[in-house]
Amino acid sequence: MGLGNYFKDIKAGLTSAFEGMSISLASLFVRPVTVQYPDVDVKSDEAMRENYNGPLRGMPDNYRGLLDVDLEICISCKLCEKACPIDCILIEDVKIDKKQIVGRNGKSTMKMKSPIQFDIDNSKCMFCGLCVDPCPTGAIVHTNEFEFNRSDRSQLISRFVKADDRAQLKVRGAEIAIEDAKAKAEKAAKKKAEAEAKAKEEEEASKDQSEAKGTKE
Amino acid sequence: MDILIQTIGDIINADLGSPLAAFIALLLVSLAILGFMSLTAGGLSFIERRVAGRMQSRIGPNRVGPQGILQFMADGLKCAQKEDLIPDGADRLLFKLAPVLCFIGVFGTFAVLPWGNGFFASELNVGLLYLMSVTSLVVIGMLMAGWSSNNKWSLLGGMRSAAQMVSYEIPVALSLLPVILLCGSLSFKELIGAQGAMPWDWNILNSPFTFISFFIFFLAALAEGNRTPFDIPEGESELVAGYCTEYSGLRFVFFFFAEWANLYVIGAVAAAVFLGGGHLPFGLESDIVSLLVFFAKSFFMVFIIIWLRWTLPRFRVDQMMTLCWKTLIPLSFVMLFGQAITLLIYHELTFLQSIVSLVLFAICVLVGVKFVSRVLVNIKEQKYKMMHTLTGS
16 A cells, blocks of 8 residues: 555546546447337338338347248148147147148148147247247248237137138038048948959859869869 | 626615515525526436436437427426325434425525626625535435435435535535635635636646646535445445435435436536636627536536446445545645645746646647547447447348
8 A cells, every 4th residue: 555556546547437438428429229119110121221220120030929820831730739848739620622732841732631720829838939840831930029918818829710711611621521431431332342242253263163173073 | 796686686676675575586586596406407317317328328218398308397297296105113304304405405505606707696705615514404414314214225325425425525625725725715706707718717727736626526526416436325236225215206306306406516616616617718708608608617517427427337335435535635635735835836936827727738638639539439449349249240
């Protein structure tokens, strides 16, 4: 604690305060980063460029917001339901008329089934993205929607299949089931008949053979 | 030309010279001061929040009124609507009295505070002494608030503020002494009158001793006004809000009102005593112009205080006491002694004063240039960082 230290301390205090003051004054002349959020649409780059002149840009493509399902290309394989670690996805499905669909990744697949119930409970969902990865057609995806406060907890469940569609699909599904059953029965009957015919043929053939043997003898 | 008391007094005295008329005149003057003080305190709260915002790369309040300028009115209204709570076990009388005392302590200073070269609410020949003594009421108010709240944090905050403000009143007074020696008066009118228009005619550049005295005064006044780096009585992270933890509604507003008004008081005293009042060179000086110049100077000081607050971290209690008792007080004694000797030397060699003043002015300019260059470098750096770290490009 000599006199030298005393003046050294004063000097250190003054110079560091000098530099600190210059930094904080400089920040007065730099644009604030703040986005005035409800005024500026933060989802897209274009809107951000228009209404905001800071350095930030719109939300990234890999943002994991609310889940969305494209029912047109969902083949109801239930891989997402199995992948979900907290079971917040519920799928029920029926058979439909077969049709060719093109997935989000460009591959075409035959769609045999369609969900009549596809519910995601957003109050449970933790937006891990594990359901998105296994989807073979890319039907389930994260959107960049992050505003989902609702007045009621039940409104947090997104139900992707509409009631009308469900009724229609159910009716058609029942018809298909009957048709299938019929077709199956027909097939079975046909098979049976075929089998019987074959058996008969074989029997006749063996008869013929034995007859031929008999004539030989 | 005590403009407020005399103009208002003249108007009424022309009609009747009774004590009632004097009372009415005083009432009008104090109402005018109250209006000025409320607007200043409110405006400063807005300015402080905007500056703080920009320094932290935010925007700050910008919703109420154009650019958020009416924010302080909204805040005041909100506080006025709040319930006036007095905690259980509090000393009710002291609890109610404390904010008023704090307020009076700051309000009283406006009686002598100059508003320009010839503008005073009242001309007091011991103006500086009165100002120093009336601000002591604030200490009592804070201690009272801390004690009467029946709350640990409040008590600690009150005790700390008492210790701090009592200690820092000494360097404030001592650092003003060299200037009083120089001007030979305690009245603000003569203190301003003794200074010239150009910077080297100001008291701050009279000698190296007044120059350092100014910084001692500034630091000590910051500490007395409870501003960061010395905001220990209300250090949020340690004491919640210090002595005003238990206050709500308008009583709370009174404390902050006093604090922001005190900010202006510090700026105005610095401008009047050290920075040459409202003088303007080249014959441009007039009453109104001196008013504007004086406001510009005091608000510049206020801006520096705000700027310091958002730059420097808070002192520890023991560091703060060390700074006061081991650095500022001895240093201000040295300055007082040095200034006394300097005055003797100046008396013999009159040309020396202008040389010293000019040299000091040149040093100030050099430091200013260096500072501006550092600021420019930092602006560039911050812009670069912002474009390259936040956008990831």
